Amino acid sequence: QVRVGSKVKVLAQALDSEVEGTVSYIGDLLGEQTRAATARVTLSNPESTWRPGLFVSVQVAEATRKEVLTVADGAVQNVDGEDVVFVRVADGFVLQPVKLGISDG
Numbered sequence: 001q002v003r004v005g006s007k008v009k010v011l012a013q014a015l016d017s018e019v020e021g022t023v024s025y026i027g028d029l030l031g032e033q034t035r036a037a038t039a040r041v042t043l044s045n046p047e048s049t050w051r052p053g054l055f056v057s058v059q060v061a062e063a064t065r066k067e068v069l070t071v072a073d074g075a076v077q078n079v080d081g082e083d084v085v086f087v088r089v090a091d092g093f094v095l096q097p098v099k100l101g102i103s104d105g
Contacts, residue, residue, distance in 0.1 A: 002026065007061040008041055012054055019043050019050070023060075068101055076100065 021043030086093040
């Protein structure tokens with residue numbers, strides 16, 4: 001799934017060139033027939049080689065994930081500036097600090 005912040009590789013046959021960039025915008029509207037949305041990529045262009053309207057191909061880098069545990073967004077609480085979840089134990093609950101990663105919401 002493409003998101004703002006996704007890393008991409010942009011290829012332009014006309015320039016025989018490729019560059020890496022970052023998705024900076026994704027439009028809200030999808031074309032009815034194409035199911036495509038407008039996206040913008042920010043990339044380094046020190047020699048002004050890349051121009052608006054240039055036909056390009058874009059490859060989206062897949063996010064790599066280590067084994068992770070997922071929890072409902074509402075389960076994560078902030079206590080004294082630290083992200084935690086409450087874990088049930090025999091006699092109640094204990095706070096378990098967590099490190100947040102990729103979120104889908």
